[in-house]
Amino acid sequence: MKFAIIKERKNPPDRRVVFSPETLAEARKRFPDAEFVIESSDIRVFTDEAYRKYGFEVTDDVSDADVMIGVKEVPIDFLVANKDYFFFSHTIKKQPYNRELLKAILNNNIRLYDHETIVGPNGYRLIGFGRYAGLVGAYNGIRALGIRDGLFHLPKVETLADLHEVKEVLDQVQLPNIKILLSGTGKVANGAQEILDHMGIKEVSDALYLTSEFTEPVYCRVDVMEYAKRTDGKVGERLAFYDDPTGYESNFMPYAKLTDFFIAGHFYGNNAPYLFTREDARHPDFRINLVADISCDIDGPVASTIRSSTIEDPFYGYDPISETEVAFDAKGAITVMAVDNLPCELPKDASEGFGETFIDHVLPSFFDNDEKEILKRAKITENGKLTERFSYLQDYVEGK
Numbered sequence: 001m002k003f004a005i006i007k008e009r010k011n012p013p014d015r016r017v018v019f020s021p022e023t024l025a026e027a028r029k030r031f032p033d034a035e036f037v038i039e040s041s042d043i044r045v046f047t048d049e050a051y052r053k054y055g056f057e058v059t060d061d062v063s064d065a066d067v068m069i070g071v072k073e074v075p076i077d078f079l080v081a082n083k084d085y086f087f088f089s090h091t092i093k094k095q096p097y098n099r100e101l102l103k104a105i106l107n108n109n110i111r112l113y114d115h116e117t118i119v120g121p122n123g124y125r126l127i128g129f130g131r132y133a134g135l136v137g138a139y140n141g142i143r144a145l146g147i148r149d150g151l152f153h154l155p156k157v158e159t160l161a162d163l164h165e166v167k168e169v170l171d172q173v174q175l176p177n178i179k180i181l182l183s184g185t186g187k188v189a190n191g192a193q194e195i196l197d198h199m200g201i202k203e204v205s206d207a208l209y210l211t212s213e214f215t216e217p218v219y220c221r222v223d224v225m226e227y228a229k230r231t232d233g234k235v236g237e238r239l240a241f242y243d244d245p246t247g248y249e250s251n252f253m254p255y256a257k258l259t260d261f262f263i264a265g266h267f268y269g270n271n272a273p274y275l276f277t278r279e280d281a282r283h284p285d286f287r288i289n290l291v292a293d294i295s296c297d298i299d300g301p302v303a304s305t306i307r308s309s310t311i312e313d314p315f316y317g318y319d320p321i322s323e324t325e326v327a328f329d330a331k332g333a334i335t336v337m338a339v340d341n342l343p344c345e346l347p348k349d350a351s352e353g354f355g356e357t358f359i360d361h362v363l364p365s366f367f368d369n370d371e372k373e374i375l376k377r378a379k380i381t382e383n384g385k386l387t388e389r390f391s392y393l394q395d396y397v398e399g400k
């Protein structure tokens with residue numbers, strides 16, 4: 001079986017790749033029956049030469065491979081018919097901008113596996129860039145604080161070589177006595193926590209967070225059962241909340257009244273209560289003045305996120321009174337960092353980490369008859385049709 005590491009062609013260019021040269025060499029060792037070829041690319045974070053050094057073939061034509069592996073959407077004109085493809089297709093939520101892409105995939109008899117649909121039997125995602133979003137998102141929030149309050153000046157992550165350097169520059173920073181709230185317990189939140197822990201910021205329980213002030217910076221991590229509660233006063237249950245969050249309301253305000261810097265790293269499910277609304281943000285006791293919204297749902301659960309921001313221009317301000325965008329450092333504004341492609345700022349580490357999980361969770365399925373049904377669950381299209389699991393996309397591809 002021949003796997004091609006394809007060139008990224010989406011704009012703006014994405015420097016990430018599923019396998020670094022070193023990780024690909026590891027894959028070759030673990031799967032002797034697999035053949036790998038690299039499509040030449042001038043934008044990838046690892047050069048063609050770096051792959052050649054490990055003895056890989058780098059070429060402009062990879063059309064003889066069986067499985068094409070990329071990161072972002074493949075432009076329709078570059079799809080090769082009758083192949084297997086892995087990439088983030090951004091189609092499973094019926095995103096209108098990718099309807100034509102999914103139609104072209106069906107018309108070209110392509111078997112599409114989306115990185116997002118690679119899940120275990122319990123539905124949990126097995127691979128992703130979440131950790132890197134968390135790392136960069138937390139850093140960016142701290143960077144915003146430093147610039148806004150004239151405390152310190154951190155460089156942009158994209159100007160640093162790798163995670164090691166990111167952590168090194170943070171070693172120069174001393175935070176004031178702020179209270180930091182981090183939502184989520186998944187990959188994003190773990191990445192954000194890694195930054196806070198690296199900085200030596202102490203974690204406190206939510207009981208302590210809600211009842212004490214401190215003479216040093218602290219952070220508290222909360223998940224759905226803290227920031228949401230049942231409306232009938234009964235005790236909530238996390239998995240039941242995932243299934244059906246109606247009957248819950250926000251319990252975020254007690255935290256908002258005691259938090260300076262909020263790092264949003266949760267997943268927001270449809271119909272769940274908003275963490276805080278525009279009205280909440282106007283409340284005189286609402287203390288949050290800086291939000292690093294890694295979850296980045298627009299005009300939704302984190303009301304100050306009125307748009308996503310860019311790596312180039314990552315910060316803006318939200319004025320709770322006028323409910324409009326203002327300068328990121330305007331008086332009375334909530335400073336917002338809402339970059340929606342954070343892992344792109346750390347392409348080297350993100351690529352290395354992603355490849356390792358792809359080796360562990362996906363490649364074995366090609367050689368063990370898909371024993372764990374990873375490919376079966378992840379497959380969106382086959383024989384020009386949607387698979388059963390994704391048949392709900394039929395009206396979307398038909399343009400209804």
Ligand SMILES: NC(=O)c1ccc[n+]([C@@H]2O[C@H](COP(=O)([O-])OP(=O)(O)OC[C@H]3O[C@@H](n4cnc5c(N)ncnc54)[C@H](O)[C@@H]3O)[C@@H](O)[C@H]2O)c1
Binds near residue numbers: 125223
């Ligand atoms: N800004 C970016 O560049 C960027 C990059 C990657 C991910 N993200 C976003 O960050 C968010 C978190 O991603 P992650 O990889 O940490 O996710 P994850 O699945 O690893 O963790 C999800 C977290 O959200 C909570 N949650 C709340 N409601 C849930 C529900 N209905 N179903 C599942 N979990 C629920 C879980 O308890 C858990 O703490 C996602 O919304 C993702 O789209 C943003």
